[in-house]
Amino acid sequence: MNTFLKTSRFLTTLTAFLLLPAALLPVGGLAAQTAAETVQQALEDLRSDNPETRRGGVMLIAKYPGQEETMKALLKALEDPEPAVRRAAVVSLSENAPRIQPAQARILLRSLEDPDPEVRLGTAAWLPQLTLLALRNSGNRNPPITDGLRKAIEEPLLAALSDSQSLVRLKAVESLRYLRWRLPTDPLLDLMQDPDPEIRLQAYPVLSSVLTAGEFAAGALESGPDPDHRVRLALAETLATQPAPETRPLLQELAGDARSEVRWRAQAGLFLLSPENGLPDELHSALMEKEIDRGLLFRLFNAIRSLPAESGRVLAASLLEADNASTRARAATIWLRTFSEPPPSEGLLDLLADDAPEVRQQALHFAATRPALVAPATLFALPENPFMDVRLKALDLAGSLPGEDQARLALQLLLDTEPDVRKAALERIAHLQPAGWPGLLRASLRDPSSRIQRAAAAELLENLGDEGRRIAGDFARDHPDQPIASWIRERLRSAP
């Protein structure tokens, strides 16, 4: 064979090898098997009389989820007479959860009724995902609920809810929120008296969404105060999140709880139901001192907003000193919104000087959108504000003042420590041209910041006509060593 042919055959072989799908490349271990061959060996092991060999087959085949026989073989292994094999099959299936089809998930759910506790526990470990999977049809996330589908899911789930192992019950409770039909009420209400507090803790929030408010409240009242304070806290939090008139007696009971964190949450629920009754002191203290869940905070302030203006203003004002910035910001929004005449200057200035940017932003937004409600005295105090974001906005907020007042404000800001603020002030002075403006711009040519020097020079040369150019030229001549002088000279030379 000539060299050309040899080379050509070699290249053909090499190309074919490189084009083989990666899954078929026999790169593992010493021997040269394809994935299909390894799977065939695992299937052989699954037919062995030796349970240990079958268990090995279950573990090995799980590593090849892409092979057609894999899922079928693993599901069949769930019926193996040997518990160790069934346990291994459940773990192997959970390793391949993304590949499981809805019909296969429904078969797998039957393992919740397996006589072996470890099989039931292993299945329960991923029960919420399994329930979701079982609820789907191929390509359809929300298939119609047929009797068959309902039976396939409901029966094992109800069995799991009363399993002797609390961890199985726990995962079954977690899965309840995915069902789109009503389960029988009694087994659900039983969960409120489950001996395991972790299950009651998990159950209350879930049950509030699968039972009606009346059923939920009646069941919880009948169960009596839970001995575990975390469960009572979860209950109070759940009720405060979605208070309904039917839950009022339950909220009233919890509002007298021995634990403060339970009481104030229950009080929040009662306040949301009837804001006109006022904010209880303990809830007020919680708002002043604690970091409150954002959703609850939002609802509480919505309720405050629904109050008549005067009561809303008083309540909001009392929360302006809260420790938490989110609370202060929401209180500020409502407090400002209640005014139809300018609010007290001192109050507005306090908000503008708040440490939290979100509070200052609320005050700035108010001043920008309702300029008629901002007293000039407030605006003239802004140059003293400790925060640059506020001082930077001062001139924009003063846009409706007479020109001379704006110029006075700009003059104050020209002495600011921040170059950005001085630059804004300089531009406003150039625009307004108040008495003495040439001197101000000339002084700015000696500003410590080169950016301000450049801005002042640009205003003089580009926007202030012959007089501006004259002032700049004189400055460059009188101070030839100043860095800005050469820039001015260059500009004057290149001017038309």
Place this chain on the structure above:
Amino acid sequence: MTQPLPLFPLLCLFLLSSPLLTGQAPDTLAPDDELRVVQLVEGDPLQRNHPAGLPSLLSEIARSTPFAFSPDPVFIQSFADPRLFESPVAYVNFADRSDWELSAAELEALRTYLNSGGFLFIDAGINSEFLREDARLGQRHSFADWEVTPVIAEQMEAVLPGRTFEALPRSHPIFQGFYNRLPDPESLPEAIRDYVVNEKWPRGSYSAMALHTESGRIAVLATPIIALGWGRDRFGRWSSPISFRVRESAEGMDERLRAAASSGPSFESRREDGSRDIIYTQPPHVPAWVQEPDGRWRVFRYYHGPEISEFAHQFYTRLGVNIFVYLLAEGA
């Protein structure tokens, strides 16, 4: 240059006044005596990884040991921040910093800090090869390996020239400083109980690498991620579930795995004694089986479930407590 606080005397003073040595009940420490931990986070601390992790662990240490830690860390963005010297213990999660090239100021500050008695704990400072592509992978997988992530090794060895990271043996007292055993394994599935107790975390040990000072004190400690096991929510429940990766075998498995087809890359991981495992993966980045140094082959199995998660959280919390208690006690 930063003027360091003398950390050894500070720590000794704390310990001398602590109930550990005075015999007082732990809850008699006044809040002013609270120890703070410095935590390095690049950018917004609210965006850090496992945000509930360290505060929960510090609360647990304060609850169960005489060390009255404040649950609130002092956040710094750079090791050059003088607040580094406010605590004898600094903590950083490897993924909370994107660029691990330390500036000259940081190198110097950290050197001064470590030489003055400070400790640096780099959580997720060990990332096996298959996790190095993306720092986020190392936040979810805690793979036992005794090789520090190369950039950490390089930078820390530049902080303490002449010193190199060494594997901490399983028998090291850091793993038994406060708790000296694993949580009760009875709740674990039978199939994995022995493996967890005898191989995965024997006597509560873990893969850890340490950089020692010349005096032999641990200055820097690196482990695979453990903060994922510390966090609790306001109800005291663990913040995130944890699964187990265990090695299993069955009759004839050696022969099967030796010949099995693998479609993912393989990589090596280092054991405590320096020997190597060869790990075969299946896409995406999932260790599938392993060839062990003694020639044995085993398959990786993934176990989920509340009982597993509970055990893992208890273990990681005990491990965290042991590490902090050991570091403080050793420093004294």
